[in-house]
Amino acid sequence: MGRKTKVALTVGAAGVAAWAASKAVVKPKPRTFKKALAFEDPVVLAKCSGMKDVPDMTMTAFKKCAELGVNGFSVDIRLTKDEEIVLFHDEYLDQTTDFSGRICNYTLAELQQADAGYMLTDKDGHTPYRGTGERIVTLQELLLAYPQLLFVINLMDSPDTYEGSLMPSKLWRLLEESEAEDRVVVTSDFDEQTDRFNLYAQNKVATGAGKDEVKKAFGAYSSKFGHLYTPRADLFIIPEKIGLFRMNTESFMSFLSNLNVAVYYENVNDKETIEKLLNAGAAGFITNHAEAMLAVMQQINY
Template sequence: MTLIFAHRGSSGTHPENTMISFQEAKRAGADGLEIDVQLSRDGEIVIIHDEKLDRTTNGTGYVKDSTLQEIKSYNASHPFGKHYGRTEIPTLIELFDWLLGNDLLCNIELKNGVFPYPGMEEKVIGLIRSYRLEERIILSSFNHYSLVHCVRIAPELETAPLYRDGLYMPWVYAQSIGAKAIHPSIKAAPDYIINSAIRAGMKVRPFTVNNENRMEELIRIGCSAFFTDFPENAVKLRQKYK
């Protein structure tokens, strides 16, 4: 069965990377979440996509330059504030506390391509282990050096390189860095690449798939999973193939 991961939660209809968005993804029947993590100035793991606060909150400046207390003071409900009121940027601890009450999978994207965030891998992995969530977590990143570091310090965790452009035999590359899956842009994931990778024992989870015709095609060919901003639509489509 093709699994459905809610990209930043149900971000097509709810404030991205917030507990509201994650709760909606669970209600919609998603199999997993996709989140993004960075570090605050005081070293706390926070869930936010952009390096800057400006797009998704009423704050300004870089996440790395704000303390957790400052980050918590910002409203993260943009652009859905009129519908859902005020909501905060969550910490990874808050999300993990909630995950203990359900069986959702969680893909954690390490946002360390622009700023390296030294020690972030160790902090995230330490938290995963302390919550005993190893079987439910996937670590992904566009920073493949970071993923190799994760494999070295936590070989029990699944890793998956993110990439946007066409790679030749990407399953071979992924195997070479110890990954168990590939997370290509949907634009770099034609059916023959998906099928070839799966035949080679590599899971394939393209991002970000919002077109319903493409969702249906991925489900039909048995793609491992995909990331979407509209998990409710994807779940309804998948029901036709059960």
Template sequence: MRKAGQPYPFDELQRPLIMAHRGDPVHAPENTLPAFESAILRGADALEADVHWTRDGVIVVIHDEVVDRVSDGHGRVRDMSWSELRRLDFGYRFTLDGRTFPYRGRGIRMLTLRELLTRFPEARFNIDIKPKDPPSLAQFVREVVECRAERRVFAASFHHKVLNRLRRIYPQLATGASPCEAMAALARLHAGVGLGRVKYKALQVPPRVRGIPWLTERWLERAHRAGLAVHVWTVNDPADMERLFDLGVDGIVTDDPGQGVAVRARWAARQPREGGRTKWIS
């Protein structure tokens, strides 16, 4: 589907991909080592994670710009040093029932990007760069390369300027479309107009707009003809997963990767086989 010679970390993996959103936040504190370990154990194909920079320039794995929701601390990541963040309990607020906190006091600490990439040397990653103006994208690239992960990392961001700068610094790194690039692609593909040459490898889109499912089989076919993968976020309902698999998406991002793997297995068992294997395996 993609042009020869273009790096894409998810080649050779079965599709549709199950991409673990912040690890496995249904069963463990999001963006922590237990969450990523759980996602791998439950069969996720790729790990989705988010990064910010500390005050002293360490790239750390966290979704929010503040630590309040996921730890026993308070404040913005960019205002705190790495040593300050390491003292916080990132299992403190995780609960399954609203009453008990099974990871509280168990030494769950924040991860650095380096720790994440080296802890899972075979894993594929979708790394979402969260800041609008990161202190150093060159540092991000350097750490990815030094961890020998440049062919295992797919970079994403909601900020167009961030992705453009990243592409200029290291064009070999695969990136997703920014929101403005995605919107332009959506309109052109719906109109049946070609995209021409683009700088991204995948469109990562929500399954609904204003509550209405908008993805169609024809639109997906056009995206695929343009050489693009389509990943859909964040999908947690089994019926939605199956509907998207039927349409032909290349992957879903989910909070419950174990459920996603199970739904995909049931769905795949019903698919026709071509050449001795199910047609959705790449």
């Protein structure tokens, strides 16, 4: 046996020993139960944007989705100039309203003068909601309007911005005042934002995983050291694939489920895929096509 072979075997044996030792000593630590995610059946959350027949994230859109029977909403939030929390996806107003510029450059009173139905065009080129009173909605308004529904709240402002630095504390204060702690999940692409929020919430509110946390979890799952992974979030909102990596396997969902982490999928529309994910253990879906999603769920008896 050559020297290189002996070294390789020694290193391999040491690795196995380290794995066995860590598995004997370290036990996975599941997330604490969160009431917001306590659903017996898979849920459907509506984004209420890109619906084509109603303006994005307006009360008209939320009302239509609620009437369909969704379990709740997934909403994007931003901070205004006077530090109010509004529902809006884009940083700039030009795409959906008759205003221009950034959300953070306007007060709430100014923003609510904007026509939120201004840009919606139907198949015939008409603008049926222009001038009909559609306006930008605050998070507080929606929480009050639908106290029975679940909200996934996505912090859009980067933590490096002034607005982003204030958002975690502002959001916590609003949730506390609205007594909504048990019916929301707070998430962000920036894990730093969720961590900042949790400094105020102290694990009283369910949180979602950002991009880095998802990568970390998948890396742990794919390795021999998954037992060392401690989740920092209660919910993963993920697509079926990220790059070359499949996020839709039963084993990955089981890995997260054993840690008391729920998995919701987004950007899924066809019946076959929805059924496959449900059978694999998906806890829910976030969709721009709530009516079609609910119809599929009914067809497959969920």
